[in-house]
Amino acid sequence: MDGDYLEFGVFNGRSFAAAYDAFSRAYRQVIERYGFLMSEDVKGWINERWSAMRFWGFDSFEGLPSVKGVDTGGPFKQGDYACSLESVESNLRRSGVDLDRVRLVKGWYDEVLDDAALARFEGRKASVIHVDCDLYESAKTVLDFCTPLIMDGTVVIFDDWFQFRGHPDKGEQRAFREWLISNPHLSATEYHKEGVWRNSFILNERAAAQPA
């Protein structure tokens, strides 16, 4: 699908590198396996999409911010998952990620996720948004930032959906519920549940009401 990969909560780059690898293999395999059934135009179209895809990683690179409000008393504390930007770049390079296609944005979400950050997308949309920032406050800021980047079919993955003992009024679950209420033009269809904590959704534009 057209669009970029966005990860909010990069830590040491492990899941970021895995996502890059998964996309790279998916695009390559579709041509290797089914290329003989495709015209050169279709192969060109697929290659163009892969070449245009950018991989965005947003993190303080200083670990979690202070934990407050609804997230207090949970498993997370300030400074967890600190890893410097330089170490992440080195990890990604060693994992075979093409850094020319990577945009790592350093800073606290409530300071860096602004119109200037949005302008850097130059009209491109998000195919996959990976929210792995653990906390309600962080996820809320992230989702608000992402609203203009959503397209019909964007997949949003919540790495910590079932944290806080699965409590719906905490963490990423709460942030997503509130965000959907603020964006009634979007619907969310539950997609893959994976491992202990993860859940994901496909976002769609709601169809316009049909005249009676």
Ligand SMILES: C[S@@+](CC[C@H](N)C(=O)[O-])C[C@H]1O[C@@H](n2cnc3c(N)ncnc32)[C@H](O)[C@@H]1O
């Ligand atoms: C669980 S770690 C990410 C793990 C990573 N995706 C992986 O699987 O390897 C959570 C990350 O979210 C980042 N984070 C959380 N809230 C943030 C905020 N408000 N601003 C910037 N970074 C934040 C932390 O710095 C931390 O690196």
